[in-house]
Amino acid sequence: MKKSKHYACLPLLGLAVSFLIAGCAAKDAAIPESKNWYKGNLHTHSYWSDGDEFPEVIMRWYKENGYQFVALSDHNIFQEGEKWVNIRQDSMYRNAFQNYLKDYGDSWVNYEENGDTLRVKLKTFAEYAPLYEEAERFLLLPAEEISAGYEGKPLHLNATNLDQLIQPREGGSVVEVLQNNINAVLEQRKESGKPMIVHINHPNFRWAITLEDMIRLKGERFFEVYNGHPAVNNLGDSTRIGYEEMWDFINIAYLEKGQPLLFGLATDDSHSYHEQSSKLANSGRGWVVVKAGELTAGALIEALEMGDFYASTGVELEEVHFADNQLEVRAKPKAGVSYTLEFIGCNTGEKKTRVLKTVRGNAATFELEEDLLFVRCKITSSEAQVNPVENMPYQLAWTQPVRPSDSENEKP
Numbered sequence: 001m002k003k004s005k006h007y008a009c010l011p012l013l014g015l016a017v018s019f020l021i022a023g024c025a026a027k028d029a030a031i032p033e034s035k036n037w038y039k040g041n042l043h044t045h046s047y048w049s050d051g052d053e054f055p056e057v058i059m060r061w062y063k064e065n066g067y068q069f070v071a072l073s074d075h076n077i078f079q080e081g082e083k084w085v086n087i088r089q090d091s092m093y094r095n096a097f098q099n100y101l102k103d104y105g106d107s108w109v110n111y112e113e114n115g116d117t118l119r120v121k122l123k124t125f126a127e128y129a130p131l132y133e134e135a136e137r138f139l140l141l142p143a144e145e146i147s148a149g150y151e152g153k154p155l156h157l158n159a160t161n162l163d164q165l166i167q168p169r170e171g172g173s174v175v176e177v178l179q180n181n182i183n184a185v186l187e188q189r190k191e192s193g194k195p196m197i198v199h200i201n202h203p204n205f206r207w208a209i210t211l212e213d214m215i216r217l218k219g220e221r222f223f224e225v226y227n228g229h230p231a232v233n234n235l236g237d238s239t240r241i242g243y244e245e246m247w248d249f250i251n252i253a254y255l256e257k258g259q260p261l262l263f264g265l266a267t268d269d270s271h272s273y274h275e276q277s278s279k280l281a282n283s284g285r286g287w288v289v290v291k292a293g294e295l296t297a298g299a300l301i302e303a304l305e306m307g308d309f310y311a312s313t314g315v316e317l318e319e320v321h322f323a324d325n326q327l328e329v330r331a332k333p334k335a336g337v338s339y340t341l342e343f344i345g346c347n348t349g350e351k352k353t354r355v356l357k358t359v360r361g362n363a364a365t366f367e368l369e370e371d372l373l374f375v376r377c378k379i380t381s382s383e384a385q386v387n388p389v390e391n392m393p394y395q396l397a398w399t400q401p402v403r404p405s406d407s408e409n410e411k412p
Helices: 016-028 055-064 091-104 125-132 174-192 211-215 243-256 297-306
Strands: 036-041 069-072 084-086 111-114 117-121 139-150 153-160 197-200 222-227 263-267 287-292 309-312 317-323 326-331 339-347 354-360 363-367 372-384 394-399
Touching: 055 069, 055 091, 055 125, 091 117, 125 139, 139 174, 139 297, 153 174, 174 197, 174 211, 197 297, 211 243, 222 243, 222 394, 243 263, 243 339, 243 372, 263 287, 263 309, 287 297, 309 317, 317 394, 326 339, 326 372, 326 394, 339 363, 354 363, 363 372
Parallel strands: 036 069, 069 139, 197 222, 222 263
Antiparallel strands: 036 287, 084 117, 111 117, 139 153, 153 197, 287 309, 309 394, 317 326, 326 363, 339 354, 339 372, 372 394
8 A cells, every 4th residue: 555755754743753754755765666565463472571482483483374574572671681481380381392492402492400490591582583584584573562550550562673672661640651651662763763663552451541541642653453362352342442443533533633643553462372262362363464665674664654554363455555545455355255345434524433335345446535534444354263352253454544635646
């Protein structure tokens, strides 16, 4: 999905302004005609924090299962320095360690045994990344889940492609804590000159972040419209809204304030790698697919900030294209599988989105009229999601919202 160059340079409020302006000139330069789709997960955990597997084993799983990039985002830690982990005595974990030892060998695995105690030294990002990184095939992005809080509420944000560890910042309210940590990432991006993004994780986890909190943030461009952890309340409950509805309300408010659109990510947030269950945080539930010129951190982040990606729990899209106020979406045909495409949006001045057009089939086009505030497409498959959480049995995908003015400079 390509958008006009001026859209990528819309000013963010507060600290977000300065680091984006510098990139506008580069975005006006010639863009490669050929772009590829890259599948990736921006939120997962390992033994470095509260995951239950070694990072190199996790990266191998993602690479072998068709991902092109992964951000291993452990809580308030980066995979550097010396860290040892005690392996639980449960046979499942001890057997997994033996498999790890067999696969990687004594020359790689540094461990100590003392009676029933088994300690293993974890490999750093610098050590394990070269095992799997390949140009245009697989990329590891250094990341951290900044895990702060306020009055017992977990306030988590992911920093992707960070330059150095960010210690959680405190504040006098939920909004202040979130804003202070968003600012910390934007400050590091500006100071380092390194492409970097921050996104809000699972707002409904323990009902920590409300719609009103999200609306008050500045400089936030991404949040998780889907998170594969079974405890994050993707769908809300009888009195609180789910992420997809929250997403639309946030964007209506952001545009009223002159802020850029918020984009929606799907992530695994995986912690458990040895058992598969709807009650465990497993891998393979949610991801993003980014359309970029090359598999590099800079190209991926530029595409993400342009909205050139979709989020998915299983649906694969062949095309998402927006030009001349025409939004074209096409899902990959699969034998025995049907699709429903819903174009969701609202007119300028309206306070709530609605389904503007429904198409039963794998492809559709929607024409944006000038009075529309924004439109996005939700694609629902008849195919069941493997190992789903909550009451979300079918595979889904979400394109990013677009506005009529976004395609002004596009070619057909």
